[in-house]
Amino acid sequence: MTTIEANFDGLVGPTHNYSGLSFGNVASTGNTSKPSNPKAAAKQGLEKMKALADMGFVQGVLAPHERPHIPTLRKLGFIGSDSGILEQALKQAPKLLAAVSSASCMWTANAATVSPSSDTKDGRIHFTPANLVNKFHRSIEHEVTGRILKATFSDEAHFAHHPTLPSVEHFGDEGAANHTRFASEYGGKGIEFFVYGMSAFNTQNQRPQKFPARQTLEASQAIARNHGLDEQQVVFAQQNPNVIDKGVFHNDVIAVGNRNVHFYHQEAFLDSAKMQSDLQRAWRFTGSTQKLHFVEVPSSEVSVQECIQSYLFNSQLLSQSNDEMILVVPNECQAQPNVWGYLQRIVENDSPINQVKVFDLKQSMSNGGGPACLRLRVVLTDNEKNALNQNTLMNERLFRTLNHWVEQHYRDRLVESDLSDPQLLQESRKALDELTQILKLGSVYDFQR
Numbered sequence: 001m002t003t004i005e006a007n008f009d010g011l012v013g014p015t016h017n018y019s020g021l022s023f024g025n026v027a028s029t030g031n032t033s034k035p036s037n038p039k040a041a042a043k044q045g046l047e048k049m050k051a052l053a054d055m056g057f058v059q060g061v062l063a064p065h066e067r068p069h070i071p072t073l074r075k076l077g078f079i080g081s082d083s084g085i086l087e088q089a090l091k092q093a094p095k096l097l098a099a100v101s102s103a104s105c106m107w108t109a110n111a112a113t114v115s116p117s118s119d120t121k122d123g124r125i126h127f128t129p130a131n132l133v134n135k136f137h138r139s140i141e142h143e144v145t146g147r148i149l150k151a152t153f154s155d156e157a158h159f160a161h162h163p164t165l166p167s168v169e170h171f172g173d174e175g176a177a178n179h180t181r182f183a184s185e186y187g188g189k190g191i192e193f194f195v196y197g198m199s200a201f202n203t204q205n206q207r208p209q210k211f212p213a214r215q216t217l218e219a220s221q222a223i224a225r226n227h228g229l230d231e232q233q234v235v236f237a238q239q240n241p242n243v244i245d246k247g248v249f250h251n252d253v254i255a256v257g258n259r260n261v262h263f264y265h266q267e268a269f270l271d272s273a274k275m276q277s278d279l280q281r282a283w284r285f286t287g288s289t290q291k292l293h294f295v296e297v298p299s300s301e302v303s304v305q306e307c308i309q310s311y312l313f314n315s316q317l318l319s320q321s322n323d324e325m326i327l328v329v330p331n332e333c334q335a336q337p338n339v340w341g342y343l344q345r346i347v348e349n350d351s352p353i354n355q356v357k358v359f360d361l362k363q364s365m366s367n368g369g370g371p372a373c374l375r376l377r378v379v380l381t382d383n384e385k386n387a388l389n390q391n392t393l394m395n396e397r398l399f400r401t402l403n404h405w406v407e408q409h410y411r412d413r414l415v416e417s418d419l420s421d422p423q424l425l426q427e428s429r430k431a432l433d434e435l436t437q438i439l440k441l442g443s444v445y446d447f448q449r
């Protein structure tokens with residue numbers, strides 16, 4: 001039996017736009033009100049998915065959500081027809097309209113935390129959709145995310161779906177963006193590594209001062225319990241509050257792990273030495289005979305600022321074979337001489353990273369979402385892979401179908417005032433209705449129920 005790691009990328013939705021909704025995410029606030037190109041955004045994402053599928057990786061697609069989300073506007077007191085509601089919302093609360101129109105579910109690293117079956121007590125894969133409570137526009141994602149995950153991984157013999165944690169700051173949960181798994185082989189015993197921004201109940205602990213800590217220790221602990229993980233294989237580490245204050249709003253902006261490699265910045269963690277010794281202890285527990293590699297990038301070579309601008313660590317670290325790893329980076333890394341120089345050296349040196357592959361993801365990057373933000377990792381055995389919804393897996397045919405679908409339904413320019421256009425709502429619903437047929441998801445959207 002072979003066990004692999006699949007990537008499920010979020011397909012960019014038809015309302016992708018720049019509304020500056022994410023305080024603490026400097027790309028989001030820095031690009032507020034710039035015109036977006038949803039068509040180009042969706043195509044850039046599809047190109048990455050197809051390239052990974054062509055390289056032999058299992059690549060899945062997660063559908064975007066219905067936006068603008070009229071049910072949320074109704075909940076907040078807007079009444080009447082859909083087009084009347086959009087018009088009133090634009091007049092009375094344009095920022096709210098922007099929030100319920102965001103295509104932010106594209107960043108599926110925030111969709112859920114996933115624990116592979118070899119880590120869990122009942123031998124099933126466990127999913128917990130993230131409550132994303134720190135940002136209103138993202139806090140409305142989890143219900144439909146849960147439905148889409150269930151429509152993709154429906155077989156209860158293999159897949160367990162948990163409800164989200166309580167939607168309050170104390171249990172702020174941002175999903176896999178703050179979670180990494182280490183294991184010598186995907187199918188072996190692994191370490192689940194949870195990184196948090198603050199402890200909610202222990203107010204004496206250090207916290208960021210300027211920007212919010214989106215993930216709490218208490219949320220991570222609850223997920224580890226719910227997923228039935230062995231205490232000895234779980235490590236919790238605190239993010240450095242100072243880097244959160246510089247704009248590292250998720251840990252996956254400053255660290256990435258795969259199998260026996262942890263690639264991270266010197267300033268990523270509050271206590272780097274403790275992070276290393278805790279991981280080493282858990283690594284011994286897994287019984288692995290391999291070495292656990294710590295590839296720490298010093299501030300003298302690449303600054304935190306350069307990491308945030310280039311998204312060096314928001315890369316996908318992928319195993320091409322047992323001893324070859326490839327790093328998938330956004331082309332912003334080429335524009336930063338220190339970062340690009342570092343990447344040249346790392347592939348030449350005898351580090352476990354042997355190859356770098358560059359993608360143009362500018363549309364998503366301008367909202368602070370790089371290659372790693374766009375994907376949710378799911379470790380799968382052969383049986384689990386066969387049990388999931390096969391219509392969501394990327395191949396030549398699905399790539400062609402989805403490109404054609406984007407061509408037909410997406411606009412190539414969107415500004416904030418377009419969000420109240422009733423035509424945009426109709427276009428999006430029509431597109432999504434078709435998409436649920438392409439991916440055979442059933443009726444996952446409110447407008448279909």
Ligand SMILES: NCCC[C@H](NC(=O)CCC(=O)O)C(=O)O
Pocket residue numbers: 017018019020021022025028029102104107109110135138177249250367368369370373
């Ligand atoms: N993992 C990357 C997530 C990026 C996402 N950006 C946004 O939602 C920006 C949306 C806007 O500003 O229009 C966030 O901050 O959660």
